Amino acid sequence: xxxxxxxxxxxxxxxxxxxxxxxxxxxxxxxxxxxxxxxxxxxxxxxxxxxxxxxxxxxxxxxxxxxxxxxxxxxxxxxxxxxxxxxxxxxxxxxxxxxxxxxxxxxxxxxxxx
Amino acid sequence: xxxxxxxxxxxxxxxxxxxxxxxxxxxxxxxxxxxxxxxxxxxxxxxxxxxxxxxxxxxxxxxxxxxxxxxxxxxxxxxxxxxxxxxxxxxxxxxxxxxxxxxxxxxxxxxxxx
Numbered sequence: 001x002x003x004x005x006x007x008x009x010x011x012x013x014x015x016x017x018x019x020x021x022x023x024x025x026x027x028x029x030x031x032x033x034x035x036x037x038x039x040x041x042x043x044x045x046x047x048x049x050x051x052x053x054x055x056x057x058x059x060x061x062x063x064x065x066x067x068x069x070x071x072x073x074x075x076x077x078x079x080x081x082x083x084x085x086x087x088x089x090x091x092x093x094x095x096x097x098x099x100x101x102x103x104x105x106x107x108x109x110x111x112x113x114x
Numbered sequence: 115x116x117x118x119x120x121x122x123x124x125x126x127x128x129x130x131x132x133x134x135x136x137x138x139x140x141x142x143x144x145x146x147x148x149x150x151x152x153x154x155x156x157x158x159x160x161x162x163x164x165x166x167x168x169x170x171x172x173x174x175x176x177x178x179x180x181x182x183x184x185x186x187x188x189x190x191x192x193x194x195x196x197x198x199x200x201x202x203x204x205x206x207x208x209x210x211x212x213x214x215x216x217x218x219x220x221x222x223x224x225x226x227x228x
Contacts (some may be wrong), residue, residue: 031214043204043218056215089195090157094214103148103214105158 004106006091012112018079021109023071025093032074033103034066037088046089049074050096078111080097086113116141116207120219125179128227133177133192135222137205140186146208147188148216149179152200154217161203175199 005024013019025032034046048056049068052092066076072093078085088110094103121136139145146165150158162173169181179190188205202223206216 027158033214033216035216041217042220043206045215045217050214051216056213058215090213092158092216096214102163103208103216104160105150107157 004091004093004104005057006089006106006109008109009107010110010112012114013081014114015081015083017081018077019081019111020075020077021089021091021092021111023074023076023093023106025054025091026104029093029095029104030072031094031096032068032072034076035090036060036092037108038086043090046076046087056106081113083113085111087111104109116217117172118205118217118219120203120205120222122222123186123220124223124225126225126227127195129197130194133190133199133224135203135224137179137188138186138217139188139205139207141207146170147179147181148206148208149173149177149190150187150204150206152204152221155213161186161190170180195224196224197228200224202218209210216219 007010008023011028022106029089031050045058052068063079068074090108091106092103117140119138148163149161152158161177162171164171164181172178177192201220204221205219
């Protein structure tokens, strides 16, 4: 079956703009999480959505937001972009509710802010 | 709070040599532990996971890891390194089965010399 799909794969934005990234989870997966990966900070958890509700949130400013739709697809938005927002943004999906569920990652969206 | 420490940001081995990547975790609840691999310009691929049961876990590509509760460790090993193993490796912990949130170590870059 299809894996986690993220779009777009690459994008360049200007400081002050906003960006929306999209994620389609594996079919049947209801949990979607987002991570930011940078050389300096590594992999950091942004937030998790389950059944259209945010149930976990990392330590990021309010400029970072997300949502999940009824079909489990998710989007994340970053407003008022800063140079430091340049990163690889990874989406992950999983089943929840039973032990040992694997968390599957997409290929990521590379965001460059200039 | 859970945390993960990977000892050594860079590990270099010769082709055919033993690979040992170290991971120690801190968790106030029984941990779910994962190793992921990331190849250049790609997302994260699951190598193996520990949930409950057998403490020696076998994964893909000949990798395995042993969960040692007394040492709070989950080191990754492979008996014989191959050039294709060169990548970045991440250890991660999930606090419970009912969350998609992973806490990652800083990653270890594995270099394989011919």
